[in-house]
Amino acid sequence: MSTALARNTKVMNRFDLTSRLVAKLKNEEAVVGGIGNTNFDLWAAGHRQQNFYMLGSMGLAFPIALGVALAQPQRRVFALEGDGSLLMQLGCLSTIATLAPKNLTMVIMDNGIYQITGAQPTPAAASADLIAIALASGLANSAWAADEEDFERLIEQSLVADGPTLIGVRIDDKPGTGSTPRDPVQIRERFMQGLGVRQPL
Amino acid sequence: MAAAETALSWHQIVLQTLKRNDIRLVPYVPDRVLTPLIRNLHADPFFNVFATAREEEAVGIVSGAWMGGMRGAMLMQTSGFATLANVLASIVVPSQIPLIMFVSERGTLGEFNWGQSLVCRTMRPVLDSLAMEHHTCTRLDEFEFITDRSIKQAITTQAPVALILSPLLTGGKTLDK
Numbered sequence: 333m334s335t336a337l338a339r340n341t342k343v344m345n346r347f348d349l350t351s352r353l354v355a356k357l358k359n360e361e362a363v364v365g366g367i368g369n370t371n372f373d374l375w376a377a378g379h380r381q382q383n384f385y386m387l388g389s390m391g392l393a394f395p396i397a398l399g400v401a402l403a404q405p406q407r408r409v410f411a412l413e414g415d416g417s418l419l420m421q422l423g424c425l426s427t428i429a430t431l432a433p434k435n436l437t438m439v440i441m442d443n444g445i446y447q448i449t450g451a452q453p454t455p456a457a458a459s460a461d462l463i464a465i466a467l468a469s470g471l472a473n474s475a476w477a478a479d480e481e482d483f484e485r486l487i488e489q490s491l492v493a494d495g496p497t498l499i500g501v502r503i504d505d506k507p508g509t510g511s512t513p514r515d516p517v518q519i520r521e522r523f524m525q526g527l528g529v530r531q532p533l
Numbered sequence: 534m535a536a537a538e539t540a541l542s543w544h545q546i547v548l549q550t551l552k553r554n555d556i557r558l559v560p561y562v563p564d565r566v567l568t569p570l571i572r573n574l575h576a577d578p579f580f581n582v583f584a585t586a587r588e589e590e591a592v593g594i595v596s597g598a599w600m601g602g603m604r605g606a607m608l609m610q611t612s613g614f615a616t617l618a619n620v621l622a623s624i625v626v627p628s629q630i631p632l633i634m635f636v637s638e639r640g641t642l643g644e645f646n647w648g649q650s651l652v653c654r655t656m657r658p659v660l661d662s663l664a665m666e667h668h669t670c671t672r673l674d675e676f677e678f679i680t681d682r683s684i685k686q687a688i689t690t691q692a693p694v695a696l697i698l699s700p701l702l703t704g705g706k707t708l709d710k
Binding site for chain 1: 549558581583584585586589590591592593594596597598599600601602605619620622624625627628629630651669
């Protein structure tokens with residue numbers, strides 16, 4: 333029996349959860365969306381200038397968000413990452429645990445598959461528990477969300493936590509809802525404007 | 534001025550030049566040659582310096598920090614650079630991130646590990662294929678000029694740069710050290 337089946341957590345939907353998160357954002361919080369469906373659903377949930385959409389560099393959503401969090405400690409930074417992406421860069425969990433930025437909230441969208449390439453199962457799908465890995469990496473505020481209400485509660489809780497938070501959500505196998513325009517310079521420039529680092533010409 | 538500059542060691546020059554250019558964030562994956570630099574960076578409260586598990590991670594952190602308004606530079610050795618082709622091509626170059634990289638050059642001028650010497654040969658072709666600025670630093674009397682100007686150029690042109698620290702500059706690593 334797989335670990336995923338043993339979890340007492342509802343299978344939710346990426347777009348729905350992303351929309352719930354975005355609806356809560358009132359303070360120009362930064363959001364970094366990992367490659368593929370994760371940032372497609374972030375785009376579809378309604379573009380904001382404080383969103384950064386990744387177009388490659390699988391696995392770097394959490395490191396990029398960590399960099400933003402270090403540069404702007406007064407701003408809340410969210411990072412949305414797929415389970416397959418995180419598997420590429422598990423070491424970053426230890427780095428984040430060591431630096432322990434209070435303003436970083438991470439979400440793992442875990443469907444156990446590489447949905448976008450044809451729904452092949454990840455090597456972790458049947459055996460590993462990403463939240464257990466995060467806890468063992470030193471990220472004490474790591475938990476699976478039991479359902480949508482629990483996800484929203486964990487998001488709220490992360491805003492007042494004394495360290496970084498990681499929230500695992502089990503999601504279905506649906507593809508992303510939208511498609512992010514693939515213009516890396518414009519994405520980067522708008523993000524910097526959204527963070528107050530740049531002014532438009 | 535010139536005499537005072539040349540009296541500094543290569544790693545003192547790196548530290549001072551980073552500071553002069555307000556580069557505070559320095560993630561690294563260590564190398565024997567970089568040890569005195571890493572030690573001195575840790576000892577200076579101006580810097581936020583820390584190890585990452587992998588070089589790609591440091592690229593992500595420096596890129597995120599740049600977009601958030603904080604300047605950074607990363608330290609690694611040649612074999613670490615060899616892990617970066619994907620992230621250089623998919624975020625740093627197309628997003629115009631002024632990633633400043635210091636690469637301790639292993640694999641040449643006295644290398645004793647065949648794997649290091651082979652992986653070293655991949656470094657400049659990767660940099661050239663992405664049309665990335667890079668300099669091989671061999672002389673102490675030129676080093677401050679190259680480092681300071683390259684950092685300023687990276688930031689003003691929003692383009693990455695690799696400063697390759699040759700054994701001619703650092704002494705390198707040999708079998709007996």
